[in-house]
Amino acid sequence: xxxxxxxxxxxxxxxxxxxxxxxxxxxxxxxxxxxxxxxxxxxxxxxxxxxxxxxxxxxxxxxxxxxxxxxxxxxxxxxxxxxxxxxxxxxxxxxxxxxxxxxxxxxxxxxxxxxx
Amino acid sequence: xxxxxxxxxxxxxxxxxxxxxxxxxxxxxxxxxxxxxxxxxxxxxxxxxxxxxxxxxxxxxxxxxxxxxxxxxxxxxxxxxxxxxxxxxxxxxxxxxxxxxxxxxxxxxxxx
Numbered sequence: 097x098x099x100x101x102x103x104x105x106x107x108x109x110x111x112x113x114x115x116x117x118x119x120x121x122x123x124x125x126x127x128x129x130x131x132x133x134x135x136x137x138x139x140x141x142x143x144x145x146x147x148x149x150x151x152x153x154x155x156x157x158x159x160x161x162x163x164x165x166x167x168x169x170x171x172x173x174x175x176x177x178x179x180x181x182x183x184x185x186x187x188x189x190x191x192x193x194x195x196x197x198x199x200x201x202x203x204x205x206x207x208x209x210x211x212x
Numbered sequence: 213x214x215x216x217x218x219x220x221x222x223x224x225x226x227x228x229x230x231x232x233x234x235x236x237x238x239x240x241x242x243x244x245x246x247x248x249x250x251x252x253x254x255x256x257x258x259x260x261x262x263x264x265x266x267x268x269x270x271x272x273x274x275x276x277x278x279x280x281x282x283x284x285x286x287x288x289x290x291x292x293x294x295x296x297x298x299x300x301x302x303x304x305x306x307x308x309x310x311x312x313x314x315x316x317x318x319x320x321x322x323x324x
Contacts, residue, residue: 130311134255139303139314187255191312200247201312203257 099123100192102204110212111182117175117207119190126192129173130201131165134187146173147195180211214239216306218315225294226323232279233289233318235304244308246280248289251317252300260302263287296322 099122107115119129128147132140144160146152146167154160162184167173173192177184187208191201215238225231237246248260263271263280270278275292291298299322304315 139317140257142311142313145311189255189257191257200245200259200262200307206255 100126100190100202100204102190102207104207105205106208106210108210108212109180112179115177115180115209117177117188117190117209119173119175119192119204121171121192121202124192124194124199124202125170126173127170127195128193129167130191131163131173131175132189132191134189134206136187140189143175177209180209182211185209185211214241214306214308214313216304216313216315218302218304218318220318221316222319222321224321224323225291227294227296229294230290230292231294231320233291233302233304233320235287235289235315237285237287237304237306237313237315239285239306239308241308244306246278246287247305247307247312248276248278248287249303249305249314250298250300251303257303261289291320294322296324298322 101120103118131143134140142155143158144152144154144165146165148167148170152165164176189206191203193201217236244265246263250258250260261271261273261276270280277290279288301317303317306313
């Protein structure tokens with residue numbers, strides 16, 4: 097089946113640093129990628145949708161200057177948390193799909209981000 | 213905007229028994245997909261089952277089946293012969309033209 101690789105799985109860093117999370121589709125072309133945030137014991141909250149070669153579309157309330165998303169190729173999207181602070185600590189999950197097919201989204205395994 | 217509601221925050225079932233998880237949704241779209249995802253403690257999102265709205269026949273995947281009532285906008289998941297490995301958070305999700313919308317989740321516990 098389709099595989100999405102998300103890296104790193106866990107990151108701990110100091111407040112003020114920027115953190116980049118990568119999401120790769122390994123065996124299909126991801127025309128659209130999605131970034132979610134999940135708080136403990138809560139559901140997934142969509143942060144933004146990115147289409148290859150276009151600017152990401154952010155959901156209401158998500159700061160685009162804080163969460164930079166790049167989707168430069170059909171197999172890679174990155175989320176950069178800029179100047180991270182403790183309140184940015186969370187579980188981030190990406191997903192990808194080929195919008196030209198009727199296949200569902202495929203999820204990465206998530207990244208647990210801890211800001212000290 | 214589309215919404216998905218799971219009214220059961222927690223459910224429990226005895227091993228080998230059957231359990232049904234509820235989900236309702238609201239939409240004005242006519243063409244859409246519905247999903248159930250399982251999220252075990254590892255936090256991987258695992259697709260359990262998918263239903264296309266235009267299909268009247270309920271989807272089944274081994275021990276998992278759905279009861280899709282389009283007019284009532286209801287999409288429940290039935291797990292038969294529950295196993296210890298079924299313990300997880302279960303999310304109902306709706307996908308229309310664009311994004312996937314998740315319900316709040318139901319935590320399922322399997323009692324041995």
